[in-house]
Amino acid sequence: MGAEPFSNNDTPLVLGLQPSALVDHVARVDWSLLHQIPGQHGGSIPVALEDLEHILGLVKNHVISRHRVDDGVKTLAGGSVANTIRGLSSAFGISSGIIGACGDDEQGKLFVHNMNSNGVHLSTLRNKKGHTAQCICLVDALGNRTMRPCLSNAVKVQAEELTREDFKGSKWLVLRYAILNLEVIQTAILLAKQEGLLVSLDLASFEMVRNFKQPLLELLESRNIDLCFANEDEATELLRGGQNADPETAVDFLAKYCQWAVVTLGPNGCIAKYRNEIARVPAIGEAKATDATGAGDLFASGFLYGVIKGLSLEECCKVGACSGGSVVRSLGGEVTSENRQWMYKQMQIKDLPTPDTSK
Template sequence: MDKIIGLGNALVDVLAIIDNDEILAEMQLPKGSMTLIDEDKLQKINECFSQMKTHLATGGSAGNAIRGMACLGAGTGFIGKVSNDFYGNFFRDSLLERGTEADLLLSTALPSGVASTFISPDGERTFGTYLGAASTLKAEDLSLEMFKGYAYLFIEGYLVQDHDMILRAIELAKEAGLQVCLDMASYNIVEGDHDFFSLLINKYVDIVFANEEEAKAFTGEEPEKALDIIAKMCSIAIVKVGARGSLIRKGTEEVRVPAVAVGKVIDTTGAGDYFAAGFLYGLTCGYSLEKCAKIGSILAGDVIQVVGTELPAEQWEKIKEEIMLIN
């Protein structure tokens, strides 16, 4: 089985379920988006969270995807940056306990990153993200050795603010013979750095994951047409269309896979990350595109029924049994 390494913001999610969306307006956080915040805004959110019940979980888009793959039994690694503090140790321990090779660099300048996560009554999640130490991962921190022994590099789109670091990671990954996978991350991130996304996907990226909002922000088109445009730029294009499932295109092959029906959506945090985890796990096993997408749908369907991105061990065993039954 091929191994996969993730490159991303090493973040811990602090999640809270909110009664209505008024607090999002108060905190100036657009619903459904990921907004970078400074220490002052983090302090305001923490004051608000101190009056609410919160839940702690390891987070970050690439971190979530790698954790999902590790729980399925894939060989995984992760590159990121934390501080030697509570959140940094929490993140490291979470990776190691699932067998992931943790290439976590240490920052002495900033505390570990935190993603304050507001979960609306409809399950939509909104992030106020303080990157902290995660933002200090630089091109010069990366080495060829980090990428050796892996077949795929999974990059989260949230990293695109550092062009030099992303390009260095891709250069080293390609030198080590890896295929590069990019998750577009958030529609507002795509809108804010459209030209760089275009450069990456046209020139370097092999596999692209986008939801319909991200795909529209990138192409200006609805999902089907967006899929067609993105697929012409890379090897495999995946556009996730929420409750309608996913669209996948590789060359002339196109697959449509429905979402798994769920009783109630509790929290959509990690849905896209877990879809990517299932899809890429399938690729490392050599499965068909359809089976890869079905595994992704199973994982996404399970994670939206819990708060955060942690599934119990017995649930993972059930998922593995389901995967064995897929044609």
């Protein structure tokens, strides 16, 4: 089950496909600001660039003053796959790269700088003329998120731009399900399989599963997905209309098609299956998250690290719980150096091998 990272600096062990680079603007705000923003609290509603800039202006005038280090608006590279890849590289010392496109604007430069400074390989990231996607993540006092992404006119990598060369020498491809990216996802999977890569798929959101279930089932039934991550809501949605829609049934369903099936259960930990083996692991860390952004993404980083290192299924789940628990301790989907130390300490307590990040 294990494979050591390559010494060759140009060939990352793990590749993430995120067709559009994305920059997150994360801020902790109070209810009065949320009432000024159109749309329901919670969830994610796409907005135009001028709306995004208007909300950003409101936020900058309105950020809660808590006399904490992470006050203000925290701007960093975002997107589920980017979070997982950055976590693998910076927190786990696994050589990782990203396939996608960023614009030639300030946000594009910021994305590149943030990923670069976390050791992520960018040789397969295309630079294009145009806008880089952005998202505002507003976090309330309870740690709930209200997201307003601006993806319109953002540059992205197209299916026909991918080549086998992009995947050559890597061992894993990390994907997130999205109907808008279905063609590029399908192409990436085919090219990755031609190069012998294992493929990991995250189910993205229960709305995505509900609205576009058929193409998702076809991806699973192709048996080209080796590892599937779903949260409880996504798993329930996948089985809707069946007999039982509980996590155990969902893990069994996914395991029919994938070597590894993982259902995360938020504060209740996770349940996973590898071949005929099942593991259940509780969550780690405070019950109350400062900001839930990236919890599932970083869980995936830890789980993948475990698989790459050849750990047992239960140990993979435990590492995932440690990394997922570390990222929710501060704003944004990036593990801060302080939270990284917390994560290593939790791993040591549980007798898990800590990464060598000295490389």
